[in-house]
Amino acid sequence: MRQTLEMAHWEFWQNLKNKLFIVVTFISPLIMLGIVGIVFLVQSASQRNELTIALIDGVGINKELNSRLSGSFYRVQVVSEPETMIVQKLQKGEFDGLLILESTFFETMRARYIPKSRSFFQSAIKSDASLIAAPRSITDALSQITLAHGLQNAGLTSQEIARLAAGVQIDVSSSSGALQEQASSGITLAIAFVIIILLQMITANSQTLILTSVMREKRNRVVEILLSSISANALMSGKILGLGALAFLQALIWASVGLIVIFIGGPFVGLPTGVIGAAIVPFLAWDKILLYLIYFVMGYFLLAAMCAAVSATTSDDPASASQLNMALIFLPPILPLLLFTLVLEKPDHIALKLISFFPPATPGMMILRTAVGSVSWWEISLSLLLLAVSTWGMLRLAGKIFRIGILIYGKSASLRELWRWARS
């Protein structure tokens, strides 16, 4: 155990001081922040820029139309010139579109729309103009106006029309804190998602670190000195522990940066993130979070052991090892996320139950299922037992493969060789 910890200590601190790691850890969040900032700026800029649509109003609804378009990007401006002149203005960019409402609009329920210009893709489609849809907001506003007009003609008062336009509202009443439960399960689901993504992220990062570390020690032959001092199991476990801790620290730094940005930046965009955060705390289901952490830790060790074995058995070419790791290690844990819709609708579906007992997918699937609904205690117990046994078995098996594989230079192991090493 002492040697495992020495190895973990070495891997952790030496990689922490590595320039590439520092750059990746601190530059990545900055790049992410930059991207988020750009998206935010573009969105707010586009919100400020209203689009003016010229309107040839044959029915006199321009005021009502503008009123219904409030809150959207569009506003209409009544024009009195002939259509051909407006089209010319359109081409010059004076308007963003032209809407023509003939005097027969309420009877025909048809309007014409001419956009400012056709985009490259729109021009590429050599079909008629009907394929180019008018802005959704304008279509919706016109539909509402024609509906109100129709109802008024049918004899309804303006109060009745307003009441009908308001739509149906369903009030949810609850007994014995069902609302609190609902809020809690929503928050738990969010946390479950975060933990699954964190597991993916940490596994991916530590996989890269383990792969780099094993390849380097194979290439520079330091591995022979190490193996004369510590067992292959201690070497492998040390790497898994040390580099896992490092990947965890990296994820923690990224998560902290994210939280800081949310809590500090939230109020600037009108989101009381501090208040929301404080309100969430009472709804946290700590027993479930503890269970998630158990799944998380065991899941990490299982996947990291697989990764270490794969790294040791492939040739000195990091690309081939990386591809194998991708296929073996990334796909099974991502399965629960791919089946998310089914998990939400039917968390007790037989297929999901079966996947829950497939160890590489167990953490993600069980975390998600327990967050969505109540899972029976025997399923939790059995999945934990299977995961624990397979993690222990995988660590032993990976240790055997690692012990031999790490001394094979310049070639990848065949399946036959792997089988022989595993039996040794």
Next chain:
Amino acid sequence: MQSELRPEKTLSIQQVYKYFEGTKAVDGVSLDVQAGEIFGLLGPNGAGKTTLIRMILNITQPDSGKIIFSFSPDGRFQPEKIGYLPEERGLYDDRKVSDTLVFLARLKGLAPAQARERGLLWLSRLQLEAYYDRKIRELSKGMQQKVQFVASILHQPQLVVLDEPFAGLDPVNQELFRELILELKSTGMTVLLSAHQMHLVEDLCDRIFLINQGQPVLYGNLREIKREWGEDWVKLDFQGNAEFLKQSSLVKNVEIRDSRAELILKKGTRPEAFLDTLSGKLEIEQISIQKPPLHHIFVELVTQRSGEKK
């Protein structure tokens, strides 16, 4: 398992076999390494030396046989009592010399402060103290080899295994390493030395073990081996006609150039008997009779064995 070794033996290898995919890499090897001696493990490339060394160092396990260490109460491998300089040299080139030395010493159970202190002392001895906080990649190949040598002995092991320590070194550094190895011996450390530089092996080793194609070929005290080999080497400076030497029944091989001849006497020939055949035929200016060099014995045995196998 109780240690079955007397303290004068540091290591005992008993009937060890190792197979790789049906090939015998090590085929029934037995040998003892005495405490405080320099023991030479010799053999051509691919003879099984590295496999044997890896088994001694617990990196791989023998398929059968026993490897027993006297310094362990149960005879088992104890990493902190053994140092290793591998043939395939390499260190973490992006790490500092100091960090690397301390890390490797810590794995052997040395406290960090002690490792730092000893590391600095050794580097000063090898005039590398200025590189203590430099990255390994900034060092020349020879310097890196010195650092690796320091790493193998920093924890003051009882047995140090040096696999090709002279490979890639210039003559000055070869001499430095020769002195360092003798110094280790003087401190009571047992040295297991594998090298291809036969003159250095001859100079340093008390006893040797020659392995070829996984099998033991030669084992024992170097002087006894040479004596038992029985072919004395004669170097002769003379005046006169030495052509008669080519017909001599006592001579196995002769090479004559001008007034100098180099001869190998047949096994069992007494040097005195050979000297008698010279009297009155040549005017001898200088003569030396020596036991054959290890290089010759090595080449003869390995070639002979390879021929037998074919």
